[in-house]
Amino acid sequence: MTNPVAAPLDLAGIDDLLSDDEKAVRASVRQLCAERVDPYVADWFERGTIDDIRGLAKELGSLGLLGMHLEGYGCAGMSATDYGLACLELEASDSGIRSLVSVQGSLAMFAIWRWGSEEHRTEWLPRMAAGEAIGCFGLTEPDAGSDPASMRTRARRTSGDGSDWGLDGRKMWITNSSVADVAVVWAQTDEGVRGFVVPTDTPGFSAPEIKHKQSLRASVTGEIVLDGVRLPDSAAFPEVRGLKGPLSCLNEARYGIVWGAMGAARSSLQAALDYANQRIQFGKPISAFQLTQQKLVDMNLEYTKGLLLALHLGRRKDAGTLRPEQVSLGKLNNVREAIEICRTARTILGANGISLEYPVIRHANNLESVLTYEGTVEMHTLVLGQAMTGHAAFR
Structure with a gap:
């Protein structure tokens, strides 16, 4: 019998295309997953819950994985390839763990970083990058999945001077919703679809968890229910309109x-x-x-x-x-x-x-x-x- 090659899963030698820094990023994420996720994730999956998700978020933040490809505001400012390698290692442990990082960094944090006001960025991004605040992203609805233009969630001006908004509607299949501190919510307005930064302790906001999943069980999934949520005008993303x-x-x-x-x-x-x-x-x-x-x-x-x-x-x-x-x-x-x-x-x-x-x-x-x-x-x-x-x- 001939001995197998040293790297049987890299027969093409793809590792040779990575820099030493990229390999170091990969190794750091792999070590964190080996210590903090792999010994427990099968049990989390079986029970349908992640133990101490906030502690895990802080550990992910301490390694610079939350919003790692964003610049400034406490974010690591690493390359897209670094971020991709991190996602690979996270999902090698479990898709739910990669979803936690992806929703935090690529959806909630990116939305605030790219479209938010300076006030939004300074208030939320440093805490989210550190894992001290968890975010979620509210787009999908019970009747609007692949067709987000049909969303029914509505934001209306509630005062004549335009100083505040009222939000009503439902979002569905929202990762992190029931543990989130802040939600990025997209809603129809008279000006087109707009985004809002919604602290989850705002009256009228609730996020019931979705149970009985047989997939992504090591991930928090829930709804967002907006029942007369009142927000100041400053909660809206200032410029972007539409999808x-x-x-x-x-x-x-x-x-x-x-x-x-x-x-x-x-x-x-x-x-x-x-x-x-x-x-x-x-x-x-x-x-x-x-x-x-x-x-x-x-x-x-x-x-x-x-x-x-x-x-x-x-x-x-x-x-x-x-x-x-x-x-x-x-x-x-x-x-x-x-x-x-x-x-x-x-x-x-x-x-x-x-x-x-x-x-x-x-x-x-x-x-x-x-x-x-x-x-x-x-x-x-x-x-x-x-x-x-x-x-x-x-x-």
């Missing part, structure tokens, strides 16, 4: 998913390879059988291609040349292939593949949510179809 605001935030989050999905894939592929080398059947490890090797190789091929795509998009984002349809390309491909890798890994583990003693079924379940959120397969397909043909087929 440009929320869609710019979603593009940031989708970029992180391009990388994160490959983390779930890598974890499942590694579990399958380890199991195949240890599981003895018919007198030898099942990794010595041709059909098992074919599964392992096919999984590795798709993982390698997905990682190369993520790295390419990261370099483009750092260069300022990344286009929205390219993010759709990455999100559509990498999540779809990651799910297939997890399913194939499950077959190698046999019945053990459905046990939480191994990460595979947990990753597979989580990725069913990741496939849908931040743009469904159908929507990303149509984005790419329009980019290819010039014809918008959304309606």
